[in-house]
Amino acid sequence: MTEDRVVESGAAALGISLSPAQLAALSRYLDLVVEWSGRLRLTGARARDEAARILVVGGLDVLPFLPETGVVADLGSGAGVPGILAAILRPLARIVLVDASRKKAGFLEIAVRELGLSNAEVVCARAEALGREPGHRARYDVVTARALADLRVLAEYALPLLRVGGIGVFPKGRAASGELAAAARALEILGGAAGAFAPVPGGGPTVIVVTKLSPTPDDYPRRAGLAERSPM
Secondary structure (H helix, E strand, C coil): CCHHHHHHHHHHHCCCCCCHHHHHHHHHHHHHHHHHHHHHCCCCCCCHHHHHHHHHHHHHHHHHHCCCCEEEEEECCCCCCCHHHHHHHCCCEEEEEEECCHHHHHHHHHHHHHCCCCCEEEEECCHHHHCCCCCCCCCEEEEEECCCCCHHHHHHHHCCCEEEEEEEEEECHHHHHHHHHHCHHHHHHHCEEEEEECCCCCCCCCEEEEEECCCCCCCCCCCCCHHHHCCC
16 A cells, blocks of 8 residues: 555544645655654654654544644644644644754754645744743644643643633543543643543544633743653
8 A cells, every 4th residue: 555545544534535735745745754854853754654654644633623723833843743734734724833953843844845834834942931922822722742741741831822712632542541630630720621532433532632711820831841840
């Protein structure tokens, strides 16, 4: 099975129908990942077929939860998953790709340019810094992140960025239920509530969706690194 067929099949399993233009953009994205991955250590997937399965198909599970419009932040975007995928498949949304690594942010800028993603922009910054900037705090409809941190840490990163009523979408696989239980106190303090959901009908609950119910206290996020060193 070719990489395009792998991507089409994986999308179809999630109820996502890809247009020829979207499939071509995803194919070009795979080319870019393979071209730059060795130099920048973007991902463990080195071959194109691996990247198709691990990055694209594996990264599409957030799409059923993303609205068609709105402003989305992808924290720790790295190789562009799921942010680049969201920019391709949600052309009416504005996607902000956030990464603290200058090298990875550089790759994201290349990908945005090469793919012609006029609805995407790259911000090189830590999530804690953005959460304290007036231009970013409480400005986002959706915040997502993949393989970035434990939910207790993600809650402190994401909830300050979300407007009240906005959502955080975090793929967690089998860890979803455990992380959800451990994050109950953090979510309450930060103004959120969460549940675990299945992206595939009949599947297990593997994606955590956090809803922001009330404003996050001004004390959060704490200074850089504290959320990771001392999770709430």
